[in-house]
Amino acid sequence: MSAPAPIPAGRPVPLARARRLSVAPMMEWTDRHCRMFHRQFSAHALLYTEMVTASGLVLGGADWLLAHDPREHPLALQLGGSEPEMLARAVEMALPFGFAEINLNVGCPSDRVQSGAFGACLMREPALVADCARAMIAAAGAAGPEITVKCRIGVDEQDPAQVLPDFVDTVAAAGVRVFAVHARKAWLKGLSPKENRSVPPLDYALVARLKASRPELTVLLNGGIASLAEAEAHCARFDGAMVGRAAYHDPAGILAGADALITGRTIAPVAPEDAVRGMLPHIEAELARGARLNQIARHMLGAFAGRPGARAWRRHLSEQATRPGAGPEVVEAALAHLAPVQAPVQAATQAAAE
Template identity: 65%
Template structure:
């Protein structure tokens, strides 16, 4: 059974949605799961100190219906990361991922994220400790950049991959940009450093036993299919999947996974989410906590502006309920008729 789980997660990583702070929470993942049954979804980054020292195990809460879902951890202490990985595996996550790519000031000050590209030996110690602490069927993976600051990616990336592979990692997600820890903001680091897909493809050739997913700048399923055709094992889509979820995920099961599934219209996705909304509201949740992730569901389609307007103006109100959701949906239906 454990081996089957590991194989299933590896297959799902053919297309994944990147971990994104403030975006890929459990509500976002539930929406994405309505669109694709097979794509691998990731949590926001959860720091190991928060789990181990702060006891914030509520950060691990998720719905079994999100599966397969991976937990991304941030940290740089092998012992803390190992304990956090154990907690994540016990909570039912199908994969534990170590963040070696986030360039924000907050993670730099904590000595984790992209700054770990400069500490490959420490990363190897961290993942070895994590692997030793989780069940054998739960993979420990690494998400990294191709380098940081003045590093030469063609030199540092092979060394980094060699070290984590020797420590037991067999899957890695590579954001095909450098991170500039000095001089660029986190937002600028997502756009300004040039993409180097060729280097990531070359790493797959150099390390054929590593399962390599490519992340960074992917805007469509056409681009994803093109990269997979070059020999990459998987593609990881970030902002495009969040801002235009229907465009990226609605056809993913058929086109990326070859699954014979019926494509839902955006309105059908909203209807499928209604029981989730009802349960969330019954538990004391607020409508906008879920709808904020759905603003782009109708992007590029009739009524998209009305959909966004109704949700933006009314979903945050304390008494907002399913009537607001239905009013927003009515904007799309009226536009389609017109």
């Protein structure tokens, strides 16, 4: 794939370009506080919510799970479910919130998801996934957010080389044009959800063949991407890279150069100190609403990964943010543990087009 042309400064970034670097939906991690922190590093990377169950929205009336700050955009909602009518209703409930896309989870291997008969186990039921997608697309309407799918390459004893192309073709026939593919099988029997994120071998080549044989589809690669350099390299074969744990544990390493990759322009990366201080207004506003500092600060522990003083930063923030009444002064005091930067922050990654 040829590198896209740079986007001029000040020009809005299309969703297709924002997908060149996205942060994967991660349960108990990518909540609204996490997303606000990630947005301090990158203005353009596509962010995802945690998975929200369609039944929780529709039957539980939990539309508060959809609330977010407009500054989090571009933002995608991930839904979990396997009942077309329920998913369609969940999409309708989400429409007023202005999500850039709504993604159907066909990749999560957790026991909770399996007991609800959705997530990765839906890899066995491509026709049902197609029905779900068709209902969601109809509910979104022509002017609504795009409906996308995140999946695995297969589950358990399935042969990924056969299952993945057949699955994608069936779901694409229902109107889905964007697939984020975690390039590992999910072993629903015998492996824990944590083990499923690292034990099954990655098969990037299979996903690359899928993309090459179906150029009309947007295919995003997910799984095992540990650095921005890796993400950029994958963009030569795929329409984008979706990064999970690495972006959470080292947000500066992944996201500080993301806007250069997405826009194709040379953009100075945001220093972690500036990203942390950029969170202070959010922290103050949330504390005023009754939140506790540790609910926000836990997502900021990896801000200085690999930096002298990072351990002391984490320790101070972890210990002090749980105190009753803890506020922004705790964050400032934690920053004082960091050693000064001796050299300029590494220059932003330049796009291949340059």
